[in-house]
Amino acid sequence: MPALMTIQGMTHYFGGLRAVSNFGCAIQEGSIYGLIGPNGSGKTTIFNLITGIYKPTEGKILFDERDITAEKPYKIVQGGVARTFQNLRIFSNLTALDNIRIARQSSEKSSLASSILRTPGFLGEEKRIRKESLDLLDLMHLSDRAGEMAKNLPYGELRRLEIARALATNPKLILLDEPAAGMNPKEVEDLMSLIQRVRDQFKVTVFLIEHHMKVVMGICEYIKVIDFGETIAEGLPTVVGKDPKVLEAYLGKRGA
């Protein structure tokens, strides 16, 4: 079975600084793939490269048997890649429902004219989108927040709203950038089962950046570790967790 996403020899420079160096991966459809590494090791840059916010200096990104390396971000999203952000980037001046709805709508191609003229077909579609958006909120246990301005929601709910918003674009692959950041142990537990449930229910592939070792080791089926833009280890969680290079990158060199 071919991989859903394959990245080959991806390198990215910021000026003279090499942020990502010869990064490669093959992510199998339906898997949960983890990317870990210390702060500043280039993880979020990799997400920005995949989603087209930056264009890689070298290398190639194949998604769903298509080269998306040079594609515009919104096209990449419409092609089936969604993401969340490390620091929440919810549209705080829209309601929770509108946050989802806007993502749902934009990922489909209704014409500008039909949305202004409000043709009957468009109104029917609008109804369907509203229903689907409400279902997503329900899944994230946010139904009672639908009409609330996003800026009034507490942090944990915003995290879930962001995942719901990403799912609303109908992705094949969802990129989660440190979803457990700032969560307490109970919330982390819930998040882990949520990610697994999302994968099973929506048949999406999950690509996860995380610091929280419990999350990474608990749900990832394959892990890649990078440091200073270079891959230092990869494999099954049990193997990577014992790799001395990984321990060193995270904990520092062990003194004699």
Next chain:
Amino acid sequence: MGSIFNAQQIVNGLQVGSIYALIALGYTMVYGIVRLINFAHGDFYMIGAYAAYGAFYLFNASLGGKTGIVAFLVLAASMAASGAVALLANKLAYKPLRYKPKLSSLITAIGVSMFLEYFFSALPVIGPSYRSFPEIIPRTDITVGGAIISNYVVIDIAVAAILMVSLTLLVRKSSLGKAMRAVSQDKDAARLMGINVEKIISFTFLIGGAFAGAAGLLAGMTYPRIFPYMGIQPGLKAFIAAVLGGIGNIPGAVLGAYIMGLAETFASAYNSLIGEGISFAILILVLLIRPTGLLGEKTADKI
């Protein structure tokens, strides 16, 4: 001599304020979306006036007598022409500089403004001199409680009100409006939700330009004299109105515009020179007390 705050002045102030409001909306929307003070915006207003002028002679020749239809076509033409020029300015001048330092776009906007003014002065069909604007709709005056109100006052206020209500509905209710709000808040996140950000930006320029075009037509009818530099002064006033209300904030721009229109009219009734200066004085005062403008929210962004 009665008080300067009489009914006549209030009506006049609302009329001027309506025209400022239509221009100020474009300033504030474009700023809200791309954080650009589009100094060429006043010139879109001038283009609207000239387009209306041309359209009137074109349509009046074939449809003479049908005042209502002609007026509607002239309004459509002025909005379409200004909207098109705004789109073009965005595409040719601002888009290539989108992710360059802000100062480049700002200087470019001044360049676009001067280009439009001098280009239109140099065009043989337009020329630098004043033209008198035709009476598209016959002017009639009625007296209501001591104030003389011409039908133009009603038209100016009504057209502005209809356009502003439509805009509010568009921004609040439609998915396009929600996309505009999303883009204005976080372009990258919007992009990553599948929103075609450039399309939304173009649309914002189109609407802003069209509103300035409508203002150009109304001003042409009300003060029937047009010339290529006519956009400078109202453009500046509308910009002040937008800043006064809190730039980037749509109701703020309208509020600022009416405050300016009324203040200017009252002050002019007292002394016409003070009238010209009062708007600047108000701006300075308000910014001293509320640097974000009347309805503006706190923002970390600096111009």
